[in-house]
Amino acid sequence: MKFPICTFDAKVGVLCPSCEARLKNGEISDADVEASFKLAKLANAIPALDKLTLKRAYKVDDDYVLVFNQGEARQVISNKQIMSKLNEIFGKVWITEQTGDVRAQIEYLMSPVRILTVNMVYLPGDERHIKVVIAGFMTKNFPVDLDKVKRIIKAIRNDEVEFEFEKGRAIRSKAVR
Ligand SMILES: [Zn+2]
Known part of the structure; x- marks a missing residue:
């Protein structure tokens, strides 16, 4: 799985100096880092997740919003195993993807x-x-x-x-x- 931080960092749960700098200058956020650490663990257990790319993560109130690569949100939302694990690990979680298609972005969030x-x-x-x-x-x-x-x-x-x-x-x- 790919993340807003290095794959290696996500797997070991520590940021390298370059990702640390990106966090400090605001290029990535605490939510990106936390979500990457959590998803990297989960991807070990769920192969379907391992093919995906997390583009960004956001925290809105206490909920997490996971923004996957274009074309990937549906794979996440339609996979009951992934969704139940995500809800277990993140609490309330919202799934969408990075796309120029605003409608798709909103439809995923509001599914069904x-x-x-x-x-x-x-x-x-x-x-x-x-x-x-x-x-x-x-x-x-x-x-x-x-x-x-x-x-x-x-x-x-x-x-x-x-x-x-x-x-x-x-x-x-x-x-x-
Ligand atoms: Zn890094």
């Missing part, structure tokens, strides 16, 4: 919720936000914490997200011109 549309809305000036329309309507036991997803997208992309439900708005949104 069905998303109708994802649009980038540009506002006057340099402002923009992502508008996500979710199929159906907000239910009492809606499976995904939307406020958390907003904070995750802010952390991984520095973008604001606005959610709307196909059948009625559960979350008030600003008017979009």
